[in-house]
Amino acid sequence: MASGQPFSVSLAGGLDKSTNSLALLQTPGVATKLRNFEVSIEGGYRRINGFNLFGGDDSVRPNGSNQVRGLVVYADGIVAVVGNNIYFSVDGTSWLQVNKDSVDAAGDNYSTFTGRSALSLSSVGQCEFTIYEGLTDYGELVITDKSGNNKPFLFYMTGTGALNSRTFFAKQITFDHTNTAKFCTIHDNHLVLAGSSTEPQTVYYSHTGDIDNFTGTGAGSITLEDKIVGLKSFRKELFIFCRNSLFKLENINDAATIRVVPITKNVGCIDGQTIQEIAGDLIFLAPDGFRTVAGTARIGDVELGTISQAIQPIINDIVQGSAVYEFSSVVIRNKSQYRMFYTSTTDTSATSKGLIGVLRPQGFEWSETLGIQAPAIASGFAYDGEEKFVHGDKDGYIYNHNVGNTFNPAGVETAISAEYQSPDFNYGDFGTLKTLDYIKLSIKPEALAQPTLRIRFDYDSNESPQPPDIELTAVPEPALFGTAKFNLQAFGASEQPLVRQPLTGSGHSNFFKVFSSDTRAPYTINGIYINYRPAGRQ
């Protein structure tokens, strides 16, 4: 037979939906489909973890089936805005309602606090949170929501023991008569509010070091020319995201030099919930894609400023449907990862989508999620130093995010349906017919993994015979000295296994798809080696 030829690909680059099929021949490591995978910081594509109920088997929903509007890691637990109420829980098995009225300015003890009547909030929308560390044990938490119906709410507690030994503080913040606010952030010892129902272009900032005082020295307001959709304090500047423009507020502590500087007046932010700080920059969703503030400030409104060109078709769909989507985002620091989720009113948990961007040396690399409904999501370091990731859905459930091997919507274990699909490989020559002999798939399992391999020739042509799917031989997790546990890992298994799989079929080009829909552990696909036999030119 004709001598075999080698072809190897290291998987890198993430999802690429923008490059045409011929140009993709030059970048075989990218993925044309990458769902429920994440770009690994070590290279390759890793199937994502799942989520499970916050509170485990004893988990309870704070407020029935009302939608989770916002989450934040606070003190040693989670503050959740569910329906029209606000709750706190350490472990998810019981919740303390904290939107209480007439709480003593000096704080209430537990029994007094729980005995207070609820502070009525009206049709609460998606929430924003900011914590003023100050001098209290856990800082002071300010909550605003996008409904425009409610004044900012301030809550904090002191004491480190059991909940019934702590002191609770709660009240609404009045910053401009009856005005409400949608957005909040702490900037240089000021509470900054925006999105007032009557003054949507105005930024209000509090007295220095006194976040519920908007009349004292240092307090004030500035009116811009555009409607504000988000605020973010970043280093010494306050970035103000508007619908069609971007500003930064400088020198907030100096009444003589305080000023608002425009960054761009041609690029706005789709939704303030998409703003996150990652890798020394601010990332946000603009109408033309994800942007960084630094890039936008440097390059302006030209397309080069976006960091999501590779997934532009997805971005276009999202932006087109942004009126019906609820956005949320989070940063997973140890993975250099930015996650944004979007769900419409008609989406179920199974149909809700998201994007994962991982900052790699070459820039952001992207993948998609399907099956995570997260109109509210948060990450943060709890008081004990543990980093928590939580998200909530439209049915009132709150989950530990990015854990386990399965999705568990409403506590029902569900397989994670993941797929990676390569571009078509032409092995350097489109004109030559290639017969595939075998593949060696570099796969790193985190426990026993058994994905399925699919090969399609000639861009999945109906005119070419396509081979049946191949369920790969189960790949065991290797037992490594020092970490292996009895009966969990396989002795003698390779640390970086190359799964060899004979192949059939021929074509001028082909792509590979690795997919799984199971409850097994995540695995990482690092690369592909293919042995093929070229025939003549056709």
Add this chain to the structure above:
Amino acid sequence: MATTYLDITNEVLRELNEVILTSANFDSAIGIQAFVKDAINKATFDIANEEPQLPFFAAGTSGATDPFYGNVSVATVAGTRWYTLKDGSSSITTDYASIDWDDFYLTTINVSGETTPYVSKGLKFLTLADCKRYYRDNENADDADTQNHGEPQFVIKSPDHRKFGLSPIPDKVYNVHFYAFEKPTRLSNYDDTIVMPDQYSNVITAKARYYVHQFKNNLQQSAFALDDYKKAVRHMKSNLINPAPKYMTDDRTYF
């Protein structure tokens, strides 16, 4: 169980490391699979064209009418010279592929109304040219006049290969026995079986590979496959056509 069209197609596909077919998608084969299906038929036809008198192409079982030699018989009609070789065949496309013109046998045995002594003898092959030169005119004149006719001595092949003729024109009913070989039928359904024993299926697969490698423009592999085919067909012919002891006969009466 004889090898089916699906079996042998998949055998070739596996040899080529291509995606095999199933009974479910056999009819809708595409691309290389469809080409291999075609190549199987082409290879079979090649074998038949190269050696049409291989035993498995025989039109019937030898000596079906014991003890007569041949696998086909035709009854003559008094005064009729020409007879279609294959009864009911409407054109050359449905005729026999090949006839053993050296083994025609004429007899009255089993002819209704005939008694001993029977006529029972071989017919010598007469070329049409000799027939025209030495016999045709007289026999035609007799046929048009006294119609004495006679006991056939020779068998003649018609120019269109569809009929055999007898000389003299038969004077009564005889049974003519001879050997005929069918054309191979084009395989179509997945469970159609190949015409030859499994042992020789490699002749088909080798020739099919030859065509597929040509299709793939893989000339070296194609040459190897053709070499395989030649060897295999040589062995097959050696086994099936010339297995009898070889001897020489001098049939001259006088030296």
